[in-house]
Amino acid sequence: MRQFGLIGFPLSHSFSKGYFANHFLTENILDAQYENYPIESIDLFTGLWKNNPNLKGLNVTIPYKKLVIPFLQHTSTVVASIQACNCIKLHQGALYGYNTDVIGFEQSLLPYLQPHHQKALIFGTGGAAAAVEWVLQKLGIAYQLVSRTASEGCITYASLTHDIIASHSLLIQTSPVGMFPNIEEAPNLPYEAITSKHHLYDLVYNPVVTKFLEKGAAQGATTQNGLEMLHLQADASWEIWNSDKPFIQ
Numbered sequence: 001m002r003q004f005g006l007i008g009f010p011l012s013h014s015f016s017k018g019y020f021a022n023h024f025l026t027e028n029i030l031d032a033q034y035e036n037y038p039i040e041s042i043d044l045f046t047g048l049w050k051n052n053p054n055l056k057g058l059n060v061t062i063p064y065k066k067l068v069i070p071f072l073q074h075t076s077t078v079v080a081s082i083q084a085c086n087c088i089k090l091h092q093g094a095l096y097g098y099n100t101d102v103i104g105f106e107q108s109l110l111p112y113l114q115p116h117h118q119k120a121l122i123f124g125t126g127g128a129a130a131a132v133e134w135v136l137q138k139l140g141i142a143y144q145l146v147s148r149t150a151s152e153g154c155i156t157y158a159s160l161t162h163d164i165i166a167s168h169s170l171l172i173q174t175s176p177v178g179m180f181p182n183i184e185e186a187p188n189l190p191y192e193a194i195t196s197k198h199h200l201y202d203l204v205y206n207p208v209v210t211k212f213l214e215k216g217a218a219q220g221a222t223t224q225n226g227l228e229m230l231h232l233q234a235d236a237s238w239e240i241w242n243s244d245k246p247f248i249q
Contacts, residue, residue: 004241076099086237129174202225
């Protein structure tokens with residue numbers, strides 16, 4: 001029985017296990033199973049493979065998308081560039097790292113893009129934000145990172161003005177702010193500057209409509225959550241795990 005799974009901590013609200021269980025059922029895949037591995041430290045990563053000899057691939061979520069990279073023997077071009085990995089494949093005894101977040105984000109965003117979506121704000125600076133940056137660079141969309149603390153290339157929420165929001169028509173929320181159970185939380189923005197020309201994308205999918213998206217919709221903006229991205233990145237992971245070649249990214 002081929003074994004796959006998800007590492008992260010905590011994993012109490014994980015999407016992946018249920019998604020793959022349904023996929024295996026509907027596609028009549030009888031030789032695979034998918035489990036959650038809520039490891040409390042990345043130091044347990046090597047032991048996970050030793051203790052599960054049938055393990056063939058892993059998805060990676062918070063907080064290990066960056067921390068797992070030193071354990072990999074090979075990384076895709078994307079992972080090497082953005083230093084964030086969310087998919088691992090065991091191939092001929094070596095671990096290969098991929099990032100399927102970039103696939104899921106790009107494919108889910110494209111149907112919503114309009115010609116006026118030329119500038120974006122990215123809220124958060126973690127592994128998911130790195131994937132978003134990669135895609136925006138590929139699409140030729142200028143962006144500005146926003147976080148709670150200022151750093152090189154990153155401004156703070158406190159510095160956001162009406163004009164900054166008005167001039168950036170793509171607002172992409174990559175942090176866990178507003179995720180269940182903290183559903184009343186939202187990034188601290190001047191939401192009154194949002195218009196019908198804005199598009200808000202929240203990578204959070206639980207709840208379906210976060211406070212961030214709710215506030216944007218109230219201003220007439222188009223909105224989307226991260227569920228489709230999750231489906232697409234999961235499908236991309238499955239394709240990678242079942243490919244005879246070590247890299248398809």
